[in-house]
Amino acid sequence: MTDELQQKVERAVKLIQSAGADGKTVEVAYSGGKDSDVILELTRMAGIKYQAIYKNTTIDPPGTIKHVKEVGGVIVRPKMTFFEHMTKNGFPNMFQRSCCRVLKEYKVLDRSIQGIRKCESTKRDQVYQEPTECRVYGTGRKKQSVEALYPILDWTDDDVVTFIEERGIKVHPLYYREDGTIDPTRRLGCMCCPLAYYKKRIDYFRRYPRMVKAYCRAAKRYMDTHRDTPTVQKYADVYEWFTREVFFERQSGWQDHKTVTKYTHVDYKEFLEKVFGITLNL
Template sequence: MMDKECAAIERLRVGAEMSETYYEQPLIITTSGGKDSDVCLHLAQAAGINYEVQHNHTTADAPETVRHVRETFRKLEEKEIKCTINWPTYKGQPVTMWSLIPQKLMPPTRVVRYCCDVLKEQGGKNRMICTGVRWAESTARKNNRAAFERLHRDREKRMLLSDNDDKRRLFENCQLKAKRVVNPIIDWTDEDVWAYIESEHIQMNPLYCEGQHRVGCIGCPVAGRKGRELEFARWPTYKGAYIRAFDRMIEGRKARGLETEWQTGTDAFDWWMGYDVLPGQMDFDEVMNDG
């Protein structure tokens, strides 16, 4: 564990140096209010680097998560660390999960996760950022993420690097204005994360103490049906917000002459949860050109 901690701290120091050199601004530590973000914040302190902190307010996080982020920011600001909350926008206008769904004319799904793009990933544009992404979280991240990354919508222009990659100089000197990322705990397992939290006495989001394994947007399809059912039982107002958003989504589809077998937002919610999948329900391609 000591070797992984040292490697993570070194990655943060390299990332901070890159940020100051290329952008002439501090490294941004992004925080979602989850355990991996809190570990990265603690490691940044241990690294002794200059950094600032940003949180992308998704509008669909649990109240406990919102309060945890606010308390974390309060403590950081006492240390004179700049903290920023990024409020989401879409097409130049303020947006929430509940106003985004009617504009997209379809529910967010495991395959079409437009909500992440709009609500979670817009902060830190054209900057060097730090995230808590880890290979252990999914096969996709194991295959497509690295310790250092240069992100770009054009996959041909993306660049992934390991700690000692011989493409490092190209990565550092490339003049393409794009978001660069350092993932200091990319190779940490869940056990590594919890062991570090315990050894360093890091104050965590209280939802973990209640047995939650993840803290993200309430209703996220990635959480699976059982996890989402537990979330909606705990926070029923969010279920109502989704149903009302789906009602407006259906109205929008009908106004555009798009077919839908859903008659109400509840019908759409049941389909979304996997309770009542209607055959031929939607052709996602017909609405993706909307945004």
């Protein structure tokens, strides 16, 4: 471990110790990802009273629940599953992703240690400037505040991998390459998350084609119960809606596509079956 990383580790441990100095239990926001494993190990090193809390999104990758149980995490189940939420709200996308609020963004304990790192995205680099902040969940009378701590905010991917290797931490199976080394660029996250770049999202659906069926089933139930909404009236069927949401990053691209195919019948069901190698019978 380099001197620079050792200093980062020491700062992180001190920050965590300050959170638990009063003896109260502190939440470790544990997603099952590599950064969660790092903050969990740092919290253990800090010697404070804690609970590793896993907020089950119901669409996390295979092996996540098992990994959470192996580290002793407490599994908190949501009031509704992701697909139940879709049935009521339709397709989530980058501009309408209330699924995060329902499945992940809520208070458990007064203090929460979270594995957010600035280098993960430009937006995070701009938004997260300090290692602590007051985060507010909910609105109106349901508004609740949490003291959030980000002990690895300034850590790089190399820092994370080095720490994991030197501490002998077992991470989620999805992070390991065939040769057993760790690929820090891989993200755990929700399966087929709408915040992912659309090409990566398409690749995810190809790897897990059963998710295509699940998405379409939930979206069809929404269409059947929300026939008069402007969104539903835009599309001939759920297959066309799925194609728009998954294959087109911008509305302008979809409009161009619709202009080109204006006088041509497009069988979107057949298109999806061909792309994902599945049979769709809803």
